[in-house]
Amino acid sequence: MNLSRRAWLASAALPLLGCEPAAPPLSGGFTGTSPERGHLLRSPSSNVVSRTQRTRVLIAGGGVAGLAAARALRQRGIEDFAVLELEDQAGGNSRATQLEGLPCPLGAHYLPVPTDAGHEVQDLLEELGLRRRIAGRWQYDERHLCHSPQxxxxxxxxxxxxxxxxxxxxxxxxxxxxxxxxxxxxxxxxxxxxxxxxxxxxxxxxxxxxxxxxxxxxxxxxxxxxxxxxxxxxxxxxxxxxxxxxxxxxxxxxxxxxxxxxxxxxxxxxxxEGVLTWPEGNGWITQRLAQPLGERLHCARVIHRIATHRHGVTVQALDTASSTLEQWEAQHCIVALPVFVAAHVVADAPGFLRDAAAALRYAPWLVANVHLRAALHDRDGAAPSWDNVVYGSRGLGYVDAGHQSLEQRAHGSPRVLTWYHALGDVPEARNALLHQPWQHWAELLFDELREAHPDLRAKATRIAITRYGHAMAMPVPGLMRSLHKARATTPQAGPLLFAHADWSGYSVFEEAFTRGHLAAQKIG
Ligand SMILES: Cc1cc2nc3c(=O)[nH]c(=O)nc-3n(C[C@H](O)[C@H](O)[C@H](O)COP(=O)(O)OP(=O)(O)OC[C@H]3O[C@@H](n4cnc5c(N)ncnc54)[C@H](O)[C@@H]3O)c2cc1C
Incomplete structure (x- = not known):
């Protein structure tokens, strides 16, 4: 498991569940995102700029929107750009990891086959070899379409x-x-x-x-x-x-x-509906978008100020490895940051940005990857599927990350399940995400799945929990009207172009990707 920044908390035996024999120790911890790093925004530790660099286009944020913008710039022959990303890996909510050597998603895990309105996404899928025209008809590569049973x-x-x-x-x-x-x-x-x-x-x-x-x-x-x-x-x-x-x-x-x-x-x-998915979820796509960027992708950079001036934009970011402040001078900046972050870091934020930040409400989310030493026994009925949901539960069930991988489906082999929990309706959820220990969330997961899978706890060896405090904008009543103008176009203020799924009022791959792509088209 990639846990370079996250020390595992001590292993702990969780209480005995159901009629199973004593549950073996379960090791666990938080991984994937760094709330502490995000909170550095409020109080950057250094104010002295250590070095200044120049680039034509600075992309702030390396999520799907930022990576799509980078791809579109390259398609246009603009190679002089840099991407600054807070985490150690690009991809934002669409990143992947490994647990005990098995790939699994940290967040987004599927992409429905795009309709014709999503031609930018269709082009990307063609470029990635997922979609081909055969005898005059578009066909998707069966290996990447969700295998049956879905x-x-x-x-x-x-x-x-x-x-x-x-x-x-x-x-x-x-x-x-x-x-x-x-x-x-x-x-x-x-x-x-x-x-x-x-x-x-x-x-x-x-x-x-x-x-x-x-x-x-x-x-x-x-x-x-x-x-x-x-x-x-x-x-x-x-x-x-x-x-x-x-x-x-x-x-x-x-x-x-x-x-x-x-x-x-x-x-x-x-x-x-046809669904494209991979053992590592949508991280499969973001890794391919990030790979050609090479040294132009700068991770572990906390952007804390974006200021425009007569000749362009100045961006300041904390390099968390050296704890130094670096400065970038650019002609344009594509702000592919969540709107609440953009409103905080853009100096003299334009009215439309302040209005959008005031209108948006964010859902916290929790994702848990659970490693099992062996496949679960199954109850009667439909066979184990990619997506498995318990009726009446408040969680969203689990996806079997190995479902797409033929070797991992071999009977009885170790596997990773990815459990999702959206917390937009839960009062004080953000606070709970920050303060509850990982065992609390592990218990919630085992509670939800106990009846369907009484042997789950006994087979679980490790659990890696990812917390998203501000995972996605919730399309609450009135939001589409409030965002109306910004939603219909690429919001722009001088050399700043804004691109993030938030500007659509809700978050899916297609919204983020298209916004990033279109923002890059506007660079003069
Ligand atoms: C748990 C979960 C499951 C999901 N599942 C799906 C799914 O299955 N399918 C789907 O289509 N969508 C899914 N989504 C929606 C997902 O949000 C979008 O698909 C997409 O990844 C959004 O991309 P984005 O670029 O708009 O935003 P983000 O992913 O928010 O990207 C913003 C980037 O900016 C960076 N950043 C933030 N602050 C700073 C700063 N100060 N300095 C530098 N960088 C900064 C972030 O680290 C991040 O990389 C899911 C989301 C979550 C949270």
Missing amino acids: ERLYLRGQWQDGLLPMQNVPAGTLAQYRRFATRVAQLQRAAPFALPTQRAAFGPVHAALDAQTMAQWLAAEGLDDAHLRWYLDYCCRDDFGAGLTTVSAWAGIHYFASRHGFHAPGDEAAER
Whole structure:
């Protein structure tokens, strides 16, 4: 496991769970992000500039948006640029690690096959060899599409195929699934929805949806079935970091309408959306975006000031290895930082940046990678899948990082499971992330999965927990209207161009990548 900056906390035997024999010791700790480093922003330790460097374009932040900007500059023949990144590795929320030698995601783990509105992402996938035109039709490389079985749900003591609750649900539930599918299709016809969002003009239908929570919209529609509501709440927590009572109806509808709609069981058009995924999650992509940058990528740099002047931009960053302050002079700066960070570090922040920072609310997240010495026993029903979710739980279940790897699927071999927990609805969650020990989060994980996998604790040997205090912008009611102008374009203030998924009001790969790509197109 790559734990260069993180010492493992002492191994500890967690309490005995279920009827399993005494649980063997479990070692664990925090990894992946450095809250302490992020907090250096508030009080940089040095004010004396040790050296000044020059570049044509400075990219602040090496997440998906920053890496996409770097790629687009190179495509345009602009090689004189530098990327400054806070962490030791580029990729932001889309990074990967290894646990006991097995690759696994630290955050984002999949990319749905892009629709035609996402042509920048389509181009990238073609460049990476994932998409090819064969006999006039685009086809994706089967090795990188999620292998079957893709998803399963633990419901009433059994696993069922797919995440929409179906097993022994009453006829009334099925009727509400059909009604919801019809409403999504009607809204798709009434107004455009696209991914990335800026490809769909924002009109009165969107504004009405944006003005209420998804829960309010469902209530007004008489869609009150508990199974439907749980499923939609799960989808919202999975994509937006918070559930139905927090995110807007725009977000809840966009989730389906910008892709292939919502398909009720028995719907002839029903198709499972193609998903690209890798054992290391979307880190597979960010590693490939970062690799050609070589020495132009400067990690472990905490940017604490970006100031514009007559001749361009001055950026100051703390080099955490040497604890010295370095200064960069550039003609342009692509600010690929989260909006709340950008509003803090940009001197004399423009009004639109201050307004966006005031409007945005962030969901904290937690990701736990658990190493198992052997495969788990399985309950009845659907076979182990890539994505495995427990009905009624507050977590998001786990992804089997080895599902895409044929060797790792060999029966009984060690494996890593990646468990996700979105905390946007949980009061004081950020505080809890900072102060609770890793054992607290490990207990939460074992509690959620205990019934489905009674042998999980006994087989777990190591757990690596990644905390995200400000993981992603939550599309709360009113946000799309507040961000309206900035969402439709690349926000710009003189030599500063802003690119981050936050500017879309929610965070997925397609939004971040397209924003980075388009910002780089604007460099004169
Ligand atoms: C747990 C989790 C799971 C997710 N799963 C998925 C998924 O499966 N599929 C999907 O499409 N999306 C997923 N997402 C959304 C993900 O956020 C986006 O896909 C994408 O990675 C966002 O990229 P970005 O560049 O906009 O932002 P970020 O990832 O936030 O990038 C910003 C970068 O700026 C750096 N930075 C911040 N402050 C400073 C500073 N002061 N100085 C220097 N650098 C700084 C950060 O370290 C980071 O690298 C997930 C997000 C999380 C948190």
